[in-house]
Amino acid sequence: MLEIIDMSKHYGDVHAVNNLNLTIQPGEIFTMLGANGAGKTTTLMVSLGFTEPTSGTVKICGIDVTKDPLEAKKHVAYVSENVMLYGNFTARQNLEFFTKLGGRKNVSDADYEAVMERVGLQRDAFQRRLKGFSKGMRQKLGIAIAIMKDAEVILLDEPTSGLDPKSGAEFLQLLSELRGENKAIWMTTHDIFRAKAIADRVGIMTEGNLVKIFTREELEQEDLERIYVDYVTREAEAAA
Ligand SMILES: Nc1ncnc2c1ncn2[C@@H]1O[C@H](COP(=O)(O)OP(=O)(O)O)[C@@H](O)[C@H]1O
Numbered sequence: 176m177l178e179i180i181d182m183s184k185h186y187g188d189v190h191a192v193n194n195l196n197l198t199i200q201p202g203e204i205f206t207m208l209g210a211n212g213a214g215k216t217t218t219l220m221v222s223l224g225f226t227e228p229t230s231g232t233v234k235i236c237g238i239d240v241t242k243d244p245l246e247a248k249k250h251v252a253y254v255s256e257n258v259m260l261y262g263n264f265t266a267r268q269n270l271e272f273f274t275k276l277g278g279r280k281n282v283s284d285a286d287y288e289a290v291m292e293r294v295g296l297q298r299d300a301f302q303r304r305l306k307g308f309s310k311g312m313r314q315k316l317g318i319a320i321a322i323m324k325d326a327e328v329i330l331l332d333e334p335t336s337g338l339d340p341k342s343g344a345e346f347l348q349l350l351s352e353l354r355g356e357n358k359a360i361w362m363t364t365h366d367i368f369r370a371k372a373i374a375d376r377v378g379i380m381t382e383g384n385l386v387k388i389f390t391r392e393e394l395e396q397e398d399l400e401r402i403y404v405d406y407v408t409r410e411a412e413a414a415a
């Protein structure tokens with residue numbers, strides 16, 4: 176479970192996140208929409224313990240990320256827009272390196288192969304260097320690394336941006352399987368249609384504020400696209 180409690184993050188005068196309260200339960204996918212600069216990545220950086228909140232608390236599986244960062248990090252996996260992998264390593268080598276870095280021991284060759292298979296990497300790509308990989312293949316490997324960590328909480332920052340429709344759909348299918356395994360999943364995206372297709376709840380952030388949360392039922396009844404565009408337009412007008 177991910178709990179964000181009264182969390183604010185300010186950079187000088189910039190209020191990147193204001194008093195955010197949000198809990199993501201095991202078996203839930205929460206997607207956060209928001210224009211550039213809304214505070215989505217900052218929320219993730221604080222949740223991962225990469226930067227401290229100005230005030231408030233984030234807990235991963237009940238562990239305070241600021242007070243006990245090393246313990247908290249064991250329970251969270253992170254997939255970014257441009258997953259950082261080693262170009263000169265093969266897919267298999269990257270997977271093994273990051274799996275060991277994540278603290279897992281006693282992983283067999285068969286385990287590595289099974290996870291690469293599961294995320295839909297072609298068999299002939301396992302032993303190829305990352306250099307020539309498409310963005311979709313890199314994202315698949317990124318999620319394979321997250322799966323190997325077997326963390327309860329998975330945070331993804333625009334993981335599907337730049338993916339073609341087929342790769343994007345496959346990626347979301349994987350997330351939905353992980354939800355079935357009781358992971359608590361948070362994803363940011365610019366893509367309203369993907370957000371709506373997969374999420375149990377969708378949030379809208381503008382200028383550091385979580386201004387709206389849609390439940391699954393509301394997503395089916397309300398016009399998410401219109402409401403989102405209204406919020407973003409209002410924000411742009413206020414700034415002008
Ligand atoms: N390290 C930083 N130093 C100063 N300002 C930052 C830093 N990181 C983010 N910001 C500012 O915080 C705000 C929110 O940014 P960010 O969380 O990256 O938004 P998003 O991911 O929603 O596009 C922006 O105004 C951004 O310029």
Ligand SMILES: [Mg+2]
Pocket residue numbers: 215216217332
């Ligand atoms: Mg961002």
